[in-house]
Amino acid sequence: MRFMLDQAQTDFGRTVDRMLGAADTPHAVRAWARGEHAPGRAVWGRLAEAGVTGLAVSEAYEGVGPLPVELAVAYVAAGRHAVPGPLAETAAAAVLLAALAEGGTARTVRAAEYWLPRIADGRALVTLAAPDGGPYALDADAAGTVLAVQGEELWLAPGHGPVQPSFDPGRRLARPLPGGELLARGPAVAAAAAHAADWAAFATAALSLGTGLALVERTAAYAGQRTQFGRPIGSFQAVKHRLADALIGLEFARPLLYGAAVALASSASGPAREARAEVAAAKVAAGEAAYTAARTALQLHGALGYTDEYDLSLWIRKARALRSAWGSPSICRARVLAP
Numbered sequence: 001m002r003f004m005l006d007q008a009q010t011d012f013g014r015t016v017d018r019m020l021g022a023a024d025t026p027h028a029v030r031a032w033a034r035g036e037h038a039p040g041r042a043v044w045g046r047l048a049e050a051g052v053t054g055l056a057v058s059e060a061y062e063g064v065g066p067l068p069v070e071l072a073v074a075y076v077a078a079g080r081h082a083v084p085g086p087l088a089e090t091a092a093a094a095v096l097l098a099a100l101a102e103g104g105t106a107r108t109v110r111a112a113e114y115w116l117p118r119i120a121d122g123r124a125l126v127t128l129a130a131p132d133g134g135p136y137a138l139d140a141d142a143a144g145t146v147l148a149v150q151g152e153e154l155w156l157a158p159g160h161g162p163v164q165p166s167f168d169p170g171r172r173l174a175r176p177l178p179g180g181e182l183l184a185r186g187p188a189v190a191a192a193a194a195h196a197a198d199w200a201a202f203a204t205a206a207l208s209l210g211t212g213l214a215l216v217e218r219t220a221a222y223a224g225q226r227t228q229f230g231r232p233i234g235s236f237q238a239v240k241h242r243l244a245d246a247l248i249g250l251e252f253a254r255p256l257l258y259g260a261a262v263a264l265a266s267s268a269s270g271p272a273r274e275a276r277a278e279v280a281a282a283k284v285a286a287g288e289a290a291y292t293a294a295r296t297a298l299q300l301h302g303a304l305g306y307t308d309e310y311d312l313s314l315w316i317r318k319a320r321a322l323r324s325a326w327g328s329p330s331i332c333r334a335r336v337l338a339p
Helices: 005-021 027-031 037-049 068-078 085-103 104-118 187-225 237-266 275-306 312-324 328-337
Strands: 126-129 145-150 155-158 179-184
Touching: 005 037, 005 068, 027 312, 037 068, 068 085, 068 187, 068 237, 085 104, 085 126, 085 145, 085 187, 085 312, 104 179, 155 187, 179 187, 179 275, 187 237, 187 312, 275 312, 275 328
Parallel strands: 126 145
Antiparallel strands: 145 155, 155 179
């Protein structure tokens, strides 16, 4: 299969990338870590204006999707700029609500009609706690609502517990409170949650790829400026090899990501074995490549790389957190190899 982005998709990615490049996202991440969401919401507002928040929402609910290829393009750019907030979870929640509203009860239809247009135009951040993602809901303190999947039940949680410290300052964790409003019950919930988890893993893979690219770009620029023995350290063969290995890993992950996008597009109505394996392959490849890029960046920057005051630490921490979000490497490998 030969797959390349068309001109419109390429231009869309460049537009989102330029827009985020002017948004001072490091400042937004640091404010987000303190629980100050206004700068981060301003970045989300820019994403909404570009149509990014509507990519996982169908036209029936005022979105433009689901368009997984375009979502991958936009989320790679979001990862490159370390955009804070529940990007993967909001997209997954949109997929979950739409799936349950299709042929569902009046309650699920009402929930979809209320939340999906708000997700599409950027008014609402929605987060999701589901078995595939662990017990925590990401950025529940910033989200308009918290959805919680428990077995074959979907709940609209009444709130969340204390916010837990996170390795990534742009990701705040909290457990949904028990109870609330029961939106749906039955086997359809488990199936829809599995499909939503695939979307969350896919979006996380795109964010990982963007995060890794940013780490390599920043490290290459630093290696060209810092001198040792009268020469830029980037001129040393050992440094070149480390950067080249990191970049090759990311470039090998890129076609897997877009292959997963094609698989998701062909299984828009629900979970499929092939799509789940494609997503898992993309997730483990992008996550491991970004983690390698983070280790490379940390080594070549020396102690400077992990100081809180230096922006690079925001991407290093994000790469580590995304690696295990919505499927650890071992879980993803098991899905790829599952019969």
